[in-house]
Amino acid sequence: MSAGGNPVFLEIARTDGKARAGGLHTPHGTAPTPLFMVVATAASVKGMTPAQLREARARVLLANTYHLALRPGEAEVGRLGGLAAFMGWHGPTLTDSGGYQIFSLAKKRRVELEGVRFNNHIDGTELFLTPERAVRIQEAIASDIMMCLDECPPAKADRAAIGKSLTLTHAWAKRAKAAWRTSDRQALFGIAQGALFEDLRRESAECLSELDFPGYAIGGVAVGEDTEDIRRIVAYTAPLLPSDKPRYLMGVGTPEDIICSVAAGVDMFDCVMPTRHARHYQAFTRRGKINLKNRRFLGDSRPIDEACDCEACRSVSRAYLRHLSVLGELMASVWITIHNVRFYLRLMEDIRAAVFAGNYAEFAKNRLDELASGGE
Amino acid sequence: MSAGGNPVFLEIARTDGKARAGGLHTPHGTAPTPLFMVVATAASVKGMTPAQLREARARVLLANTYHLALRPGEAEVGRLGGLAAFMGWHGPTLTDSGGYQIFSLAKKRRVELEGVRFNNHIDGTELFLTPERAVRIQEAIASDIMMCLDECPPAKADRAAIGKSLTLTHAWAKRAKAAWRTSDRQALFGIAQGALFEDLRRESAECLSELDFPGYAIGGVAVGEDTEDIRRIVAYTAPLLPSDKPRYLMGVGTPEDIICSVAAGVDMFDCVMPTRHARHYQAFTRRGKINLKNRRFLGDSRPIDEACDCEACRSVSRAYLRHLSVLGELMASVWITIHNVRFYLRLMEDIRAAVFAGNYAEFAKNRLDELASGGE
Numbered sequence: 001m002s003a004g005g006n007p008v009f010l011e012i013a014r015t016d017g018k019a020r021a022g023g024l025h026t027p028h029g030t031a032p033t034p035l036f037m038v039v040a041t042a043a044s045v046k047g048m049t050p051a052q053l054r055e056a057r058a059r060v061l062l063a064n065t066y067h068l069a070l071r072p073g074e075a076e077v078g079r080l081g082g083l084a085a086f087m088g089w090h091g092p093t094l095t096d097s098g099g100y101q102i103f104s105l106a107k108k109r110r111v112e113l114e115g116v117r118f119n120n121h122i123d124g125t126e127l128f129l130t131p132e133r134a135v136r137i138q139e140a141i142a143s144d145i146m147m148c149l150d151e152c153p154p155a156k157a158d159r160a161a162i163g164k165s166l167t168l169t170h171a172w173a174k175r176a177k178a179a180w181r182t183s184d185r186q187a188l189f190g191i192a193q194g195a196l197f198e199d200l201r202r203e204s205a206e207c208l209s210e211l212d213f214p215g216y217a218i219g220g221v222a223v224g225e226d227t228e229d230i231r232r233i234v235a236y237t238a239p240l241l242p243s244d245k246p247r248y249l250m251g252v253g254t255p256e257d258i259i260c261s262v263a264a265g266v267d268m269f270d271c272v273m274p275t276r277h278a279r280h281y282q283a284f285t286r287r288g289k290i291n292l293k294n295r296r297f298l299g300d301s302r303p304i305d306e307a308c309d310c311e312a313c314r315s316v317s318r319a320y321l322r323h324l325s326v327l328g329e330l331m332a333s334v335w336i337t338i339h340n341v342r343f344y345l346r347l348m349e350d351i352r353a354a355v356f357a358g359n360y361a362e363f364a365k366n367r368l369d370e371l372a373s374g375g376e
Numbered sequence: 377m378s379a380g381g382n383p384v385f386l387e388i389a390r391t392d393g394k395a396r397a398g399g400l401h402t403p404h405g406t407a408p409t410p411l412f413m414v415v416a417t418a419a420s421v422k423g424m425t426p427a428q429l430r431e432a433r434a435r436v437l438l439a440n441t442y443h444l445a446l447r448p449g450e451a452e453v454g455r456l457g458g459l460a461a462f463m464g465w466h467g468p469t470l471t472d473s474g475g476y477q478i479f480s481l482a483k484k485r486r487v488e489l490e491g492v493r494f495n496n497h498i499d500g501t502e503l504f505l506t507p508e509r510a511v512r513i514q515e516a517i518a519s520d521i522m523m524c525l526d527e528c529p530p531a532k533a534d535r536a537a538i539g540k541s542l543t544l545t546h547a548w549a550k551r552a553k554a555a556w557r558t559s560d561r562q563a564l565f566g567i568a569q570g571a572l573f574e575d576l577r578r579e580s581a582e583c584l585s586e587l588d589f590p591g592y593a594i595g596g597v598a599v600g601e602d603t604e605d606i607r608r609i610v611a612y613t614a615p616l617l618p619s620d621k622p623r624y625l626m627g628v629g630t631p632e633d634i635i636c637s638v639a640a641g642v643d644m645f646d647c648v649m650p651t652r653h654a655r656h657y658q659a660f661t662r663r664g665k666i667n668l669k670n671r672r673f674l675g676d677s678r679p680i681d682e683a684c685d686c687e688a689c690r691s692v693s694r695a696y697l698r699h700l701s702v703l704g705e706l707m708a709s710v711w712i713t714i715h716n717v718r719f720y721l722r723l724m725e726d727i728r729a730a731v732f733a734g735n736y737a738e739f740a741k742n743r744l745d746e747l748a749s750g751g752e
Contacts, residue, residue, distance in 0.1 A: 044700055044707045049428075049714075051687060072674070072699040080677055080695055088691030298448070301456055311427060315464030319456055323448040324420055331420045334710070338425075 006214045008145055008187035010246040010267060014356050018239060018265040021355035024060070024246055026092040026144040027185055028084055031059035033246070034262045034355075036348045037094055037270040038341055042067050043077070043087045046275050047337030050089045056310065056342040057349070061089055062270045065137050065147075066098035069127060070120055074140035082142030094270075095143040097134045097176075099150040099191065100251065103223055111151060113168070131172040132179040139182050147217065148176040150191040155225035162195045169193050170207045177211055189215040189248060196229050198236050205240035215246040218266070222252050231260050238264040255284065255347055256371055259364045262351050274340035279333040281325040284343040286367075288374045290318075292336060297322040310342035382590045384521055384563035386622040386643060390732050394615060394641040397731035400436070400622055402468040402520040403561055404460055407435035409622070410638045410731075412724045413470055413646040414717055418443050419453070419463045422651050423713030426465045432686065432718040433725070437465055438646045441513050441523075442474035445503060446496055450516035458518030470646075471519040473510045473552075475526040475567065476627065479599055487527060489544070507551040515558050523593065524552040526567040531601035538571045545569050546583045553587055565624060567595040572605050574612050581616035591622040594642070598628050607636050614640040631660065631723055632747055635740050638727050650716035655709040657701040660719040662743075664750045666694075668712060673698040686718035 010033065013022040023030045037060040038045050038053060045053060045061065053061070063083055068074060080086045083093045101118065102109055108119045115130030131149045138146035150169040153162055173190050180188045190208040194200035208216060218237050221230055234249060238261070241247050248268035249261050258269055274284065281293045285305040290297075292304070303313035304321065312321075312335045324332035354363035386409065388398040399406045413436040414421050414429060421429060421437065429437070439459055444450060456462045459469045477494065478485055484495045491506030507525045514522035526545040529538055549566050556564045566584040570576035584592060594613050597606055610625060614637070617623050624644035625637050634645055650660065657669045661681040666673075668680070679689035680697065688697075688711045700708035730739035 042700070042703055042705060043696075044705050046706045047710075049687060049707070049710070050691060052425075071703060072695070076675065076695065076699070079675055080693055086693075086696055088696070299452065299455055311425060315426060317456055317462075319448070319452065320419075320462055320464070323452070324418070327418055327447060329418060329420050330422045330706075330709070331425070333706070334423075334425070 005184075006187065007183070007185050008214055008246075010215070010244070012244075016355045016358050016360040017263065019262050019355045019360045020265060020267060021352045024092075024268065026060075026187075028090065028092040028144055029059070031092055032348075032352055033267045034258075034348055034351050035060060035268045036258070036344045037062040037268065039270055039272045039275060040087065042071070043083060045337075045341070047278060047334045048341060050087065052311070052338060053089070053341070056338065057345050058091075058341065060092040060094060061087070062094045062096065063087075063141070063143065064098075065095045065134060065141065066101045066118070066127070066129070068095075068141055069098070069129075069137045070122055074137045078140040078142060084142075092145075093143040094145040095138045095141055095147065096250070097138070097147040097149040097191075098129045099147070099152050099219065103152040103154060106154075111168070115149070116151075131175040135176050135179040135188065139186065142186070144186060145215065146180070146186055146188045148173045148188060148190050148213075150193060150219055152193070152220050152223060153195060155195055155220070155223050155229070157195065159197060159200075162193075162197060162200055166193055166200055166204055170204070173208060173211055177213070187214040189213055189217050189246075191217040191219040191250070192237060192241065193220045194237075195220055196225060196233055198233070201233060201237045202240055205237060209242050213245070215248060216241040217248040217250050219250050221249060222257075227257070230257060234261050234266065235264040238266050255344070256368055258347065259351065259367055262355070263360065263364055274344045275337050278336035278340045281321075281332060281336060283336050284340050286370050288371055292318060292321045292332070293325040294322070304336075304339050305343065308339060308343060308346070310339045312336070312339040381560075382563065383559070383561050384590055384622075386591070386620070388620075392731045392734050392736040393639065395638050395731045395736045396641060396643060397728045400468075400644065402436075402563075404466065404468040404520055405435070407468055408724075408728055409643045410634075410724055410727050411436060411644045412634070412720045413438040413644065415646055415648045415651060416463065418447070419459060421713075421717070423654060423710045424717060426463070428687070428714060429465070429717070432714065433721050434717065436468040436470060437463070438470045438472065439517070439519065440474075441471045441510060441517065442477045442494070442503070442505070444471070444517055445474070445505075445513045446498055450513045454516040454518060460518070468521075469519040470521040471514045471517055471523065472626070473514070473523040473525045473567075474505045475523070475528050475595065479528040479530060482530075487544070489547075491525070492527075507548040508555040511552050511555040511564065515562065518562070520562060521591065522556070522562055522564045524549045524564060524566050524589075526569060526595055528569070528596050528599060529571060531571055531596070531599050531605070533571065535573060535576075538569075538573060538576055542569055542576055542580055546580070549584060549587055553589070563590040565589055565591040565593050565622075567593040567626070568613060568617065569596045570613075571596055572601060572609055574609070577609060577613045578616055581613060585618050589621070591624060592617040593624040593626050595626050597625060598633075603633070606633060610637050610642065611640040614642050631720070632744055634723065635727065635743055638731070639736065639740055650720045651713050654712035654716045657708060657712060659712050660716050662746050664747055668694060668697045668708070669701040670698070680712075680715050681719065684715060684719065684722070686715045688712070688715040
């Protein structure tokens, strides 16, 4: 199967309202959509081996270009067979471009027309990331999906600053596309920005669509704005992106955010929440989050979530996880990571089933109610 | 199968010189011997889930009475089904008695005739461990094999101090045996002490043998003495313990120590080395230890040990593990733990095969030479 020779493309099997379900085809295999990609920042999911990720039915892992370029360097990753082989995963991968670090490392970088200068957060040496260099690094890393370098401004910047930033992001997108030499084996996705301004979001979606990328991301979301604004801008932006291409909402989010964004027509997600929260002993359940360090779990012989089929829920109790959490044992975060990742992936399976069943709106309402019920 | 109604007993299938191979029967299953027990101090092997331990063919886990009595408390472990169920393991378990903490927490305890008073290392409250209380705690924890409370003196103590300590250990052993109420489902092992004095080791072995325990440990080894002394005293002591009962060398040791101790007739081992070394990026190979943080592993596409069948060696390269180690990524120690534990368990499989083949002396010589070769 192929679509105009693209190595990465979306096959839409079913729609329900604006929600879509199907498969994302990549050179390393096909992933069912809507899809949650598990974050492996430095080419490692903190807490899970590839075998455990496969058991949890993870399909795509996401690694970070900025971090890998610094350590171990893209040449080392390339020498060792590219990202998927390097981390023993052998499945599909996506790399972000370093654009997010323009936001998250704001004090350590300077944005110029040509690119962005980072004072590397490890040793202070300079990393000069241009749109061309970001593509070149990702080509060496050999992910299936590369992302254009974009400028990700904080949500609270004013209209003039966002407009200026958008012009830069669009110029960089054009340069990235021109630099891309591996269209036979890697896709390059464009990233629409525009913060909370609908007209700028529209301008960005249109400008990028004209550049004809194999996929499109919505960037600049979950960078300081509130939930309502996230929902509004995603609902506004997603339908403006080409309907036959994958739509990827970067860095989002909570189970609730994902449920709402699928309704807007988003196909792909990633977020550090399931893994990062686990390291703070926070576990996701169908009735909301719980912190397993809490004293109320003393003697609680139930699994984290009685409806869950993960290795943690099949093996150990909340009381046991409380014990490990109180002690700060390594395995506390590992067990909770195993659960949280499976929780997210299972949510996507349920979402997909609901789209196929044609009752997504009802599913979304019920699931949001359940998540808000906080019964346990 | 049973031996005089004991729930835990050793079946010796083959001997080769003093080396023995067979099976240790317990209420939670049978473990092939010679046996390495993986350390799960606080009811958790740092870095591996029970499923991963089963894949590595671990058979018995060892947890620590002192630590579990403090947190979460033996009543909580008991309420949650006992140690094996608590940690989702469901296989055989052994608990030490707290005697080792008399050595390792020497500044926080006072030994009396009645027992040992610990200033709990968490909050300073007192834990008064008597031989009877140590048995009671282990009965609540419900391990398959309990250990008598003993006094473990430092190897460098003088003869008079060791002699005095031995009298106490023997009195405590007698009291522990009298306190033991679960002989239908739990075994209680005696612990022979005597430091580096052969006459005291003999006295201890004889005294404990008369008490007729279901199994015997050699304690007070690897507490500050050098390798030669360890080998000498183990070779001297092991044959003095009843030949039809399991012999357990506590807390030992390196692969070399284990190979030599099996030749002396030891059946059971435990040690923190495979798990603790992993957290310092040290991996065991057939040619000795390597530190994966070392720069020389840059670009090294080989697995940790080309002869190994563990998940790490089947999945990732030394170069990848160096990358994770340099970053201090959680998964560096997890991957190396997976390897080191399998390395130890595979060593035991090889040891056992050599005993069955009747060429243990040759096997031991070759393996010791290989471990000393340091070729990689």
